[in-house]
Amino acid sequence: MPTSHPRVGVASVCAAVLTFSGLVATGLLAAQPAAAADPVGYQNVRINEVTSSNNDTVELYNSGSTAVSITGWKMSDDSFSPQSFSPSSSTIEPGGFVTFNSSKGLGGSDKLVIYTAGGAVVDRVEWATDEAKPAMARCGGDGTGAWVTTTTATTFGAANASACPSSIPSPSQVRINEVTSDGSDTVELYNSGTSTVSIGSWKYVDADTSHSPVSVASSSPSATSIPADGYITFDSALGPGDNDSLFLLDGNGNSVDSVTWATDGAKPSDERCTNGTGWFRTSTTATLGSANSCAGSGGGGGGQTGRLLGGGGSLTSGCTPEAPSGTGSTPVGTSAWPGGLDVTITDNVCAFTTSTDPEGRDVSGLAFDPANPSLLWAAKNKNWLYKLVKSNGKWVPDPSWSATGKQIRFAGGSGQPDSEGVTVGGNGHIYVTSERDNANNTVPKDTIMEFDPAATGPTLTPVHQWDMTSQFPQLDTGSKDDANLGFEGVGYVPDSWLTANGWVDPLTGAAYNPANYPLHGSGLYVAGLEWDGTLHVYGLNSDGSFTTFGTVSTGKASVMDVMFDAGTQRIVATCDNTCGETHTSMKVNAAGTIVPDATYTNPGVMPIDNLEGFAMAPTSTCVNGTREAVWSDDGIYGFGSASSSYGHALYSGTFPC
Structure with missing residues (x-):
């Protein structure tokens, strides 16, 4: 259950860009709604690199999760009207690149605009x-990084990192951080x-190509x-609309940054999450002039990493969600x-009262x-x-x-197990771990209990129970947090x-x-200890005894769930926000x-x-890989309370077979 881990530093971490179905439409749109012919996901395509020398090459990058x-599509510069171009591919795969050469030629000082059909x-x-020359490229992240002049050979058709300067120039570290279109x-x-x-001497302009920069x-x-780590705000003279963009130019006319939002995406505001570096998302409260709150309910503009679908519903009486605690950093090499x-989102709101x-x-x-x-x-x-279906x-x-779940007890039918982990044994029985007895929650009770799922009645008592509490004296301090x-x-x-x-x-x-x-x-059974991530x-013996085979280091500060995945032939140790939402x-x-x-993160939209529980379905359920x-x-x-995920416990995604 949520607790502040005593040895993990707290860091401010925000979720990646989201899209909640039925709540906010995603998109990098023009000042007017896009025509019906515009393909799904076009808003995630970004100019990623361009050169005005040699073959006047342009690179587009798809930062979305679907092929586009x-x-x-057409292009224009500051002297010719939109013209067709011949890309290296008619489709850009997710995370993929497409290049083309400008048939009209690009000047030493110029502008490039990409349009849908x-x-x-x-x-x-x-x-x-x-x-x-040699190129302008996004540095610090394909599709979202700051525009700078590259110092080495171009990297058309590949990630920009190797072509970027070792450090981004100071002017390019200024980012559009938040924008609102709700009147101000x-x-x-x-x-x-x-x-x-x-x-x-800097200027800005919106998506209306007839407008001049202001x-x-x-x-x-x-x-x-x-100032360094500082903010300035201004009210746009162009009046950003519901479907609009903002482009920032330095005193020389170079692009610095941009953001595009969909209908109501900038109401109350569209903000970067995390502050200054992340993707844009719709916020629940504007924080102009200060660090972004990263509290929002939907996707804004600029290169999404996926969609969060479903959710919603009204909280039932007494149902009170609890804010996360103990957030720490993601391990190096994740x-x-x-x-x-x-x-x-794959449960009903407040389904587990x-x-x-x-x-x-x-x-x-x-x-x-x-089975x-x-x-x-x-x-x-x-x-x-x-038991869920x-x-x-x-x-x-x-x-x-049981339509409401079954209550479980310790051996003898007593106590209130602080039940945390669950697995299915080789005999088909259900094994559950407990940290303590909630009827006496300052004292640890680290046990593994075996239950027969075929047992009748609303309450289950263990077939066997194994108590390992004595192995962890560091938890027995009289503190309910340590227990x-x-x-x-x-x-x-x-x-x-x-x-x-x-x-x-x-x-x-x-x-x-x-x-x-x-x-x-x-x-054998592997139990994960939240205390230190071990x-x-x-070996759980049928006579009630057990054999201890030692300790395994996961390299993480905590472990919240453990599973054996036959598909990858690996034991998987999961940690929640304490370790940056990761699985080892x-x-x-x-x-x-x-x-x-190997260690990997959760999908960026989560x-x-x-997030203490994690399970992957057997490979027998695989569909399309x-x-x-x-x-x-x-x-x-x-x-949070303004999001359609508020009050929900279960999320479903996909994992390779």
Whole structure:
């Protein structure tokens, strides 16, 4: 359950750009709505690099999650009307590049505007004399970075990093940080650099190509410079509309930055999240003149990473989401989510309210049933277990088992397990971890309980229970917070994987031989400790005893869930916002030791919350090369009270097969 981790520094982290279905339309649109012929996703295509020497080459980049057809698109500069061009491909794949040569030629000082076949402005860039030689390129991130003159050879058709200067010039570190179109039409600029930048001669213009650039100073006479880590604001004389763009030019006419938003996307404002560097998103509250709040409900402009779909609904009486706590940094070397970029909210609002938890919070561990992958088990902190099935695209309690979940107890039928992790054993039984007894929550009780899912009645008691509390004296301090840092997740790992991969038994120093432990069943159990991110390997014996096989380091500060994924043949240790919302896959190395293999983040559209549960469906469910991945939000907070994710616990995405 959410807690402030005592050893993890708190950092301000924002979610990536989102799109909530039915709430906000996405898009980089012109001053007027795009024609019906404009392809889906065109708003995510950005000019990424351009040269006015040699073959006058232009590179476009697709920062979205869907392929975009650019058939019929046109370009213009500052002297000729829109003309057709011949791209290297008629379609730009997600994260892909397309290049073309300007048939009209680009001058040493010029402007480039890209239009859809329907006439909507997609993007534009301007440069002064020789600033596009060898090229002008986005640096600091393809599709979203600052425009600078490259210092090495061009990188057309590939990422710009190698062609960018080692450091971005100070003027290029000024970014459009927030803009509003709700009457005040205010623009905020932010200097992310370390020195003051003079902007007395800078100008801005909108998406209407008939408009001439307007000086910032004429709109705000006091806006002559921006100090390091400082802000200036001004009211636009061009009156930004509902579907519009803003382009910022320096005193030489070079493009500095841009933002484009859709209908109501800049109401109350469109802001970068994170402050000064991230993608734009619609905010719930304008924060002009100060750091962006990164509290919003939908996608704004500029290069989305995916869509968050579904959600909404009214909170039921007593249902009170809980804001996330304990946010820390992402581990070095973390890779991007390897699956699909779109995510769907897949539960009903306030679906997990119970007699012991009317707030509806505290859904933690998740596990697919390998024998029936249409079933998803969920553990809820205040002693509840749910058997979930899909209905109309949502995970709901299986009414044939219990429409409201079943309450679980410790052995003997007593206590209130602080149930956190869940896994399905080789015998088909459900294994649940508990950190403490909520009836006495200052004392740790780190246990693994085995339940028979076929047992009848509204309350389940363990078939077996194993108590490892004595192994963790550091949790027994009399503090409920320390007692709450015990077993968070548990995963069943089959013996067949351990033997096939040459795991060395720490107790014998030789290859693991399951026959040495005749009472343990067909696999071992790995419990994740929130306290320090370690995994603890156990053989759970049928006589109620257990064998301890030692500790495995995940390299992370905490672990919130653990699973064995047969598809990737890896143990997966999940950490929530404490470790930047990451998943570390664990393998057996050549020395026979379980070690980290790779770490990846969540899809960028997801909230940075206490996402404590994570499960991937078996590969038997694969369709078109992907399978379902599910997350649970322990605080059902989503993106806050103004978002359609507020009050929801479950999110579904896709992972490669």
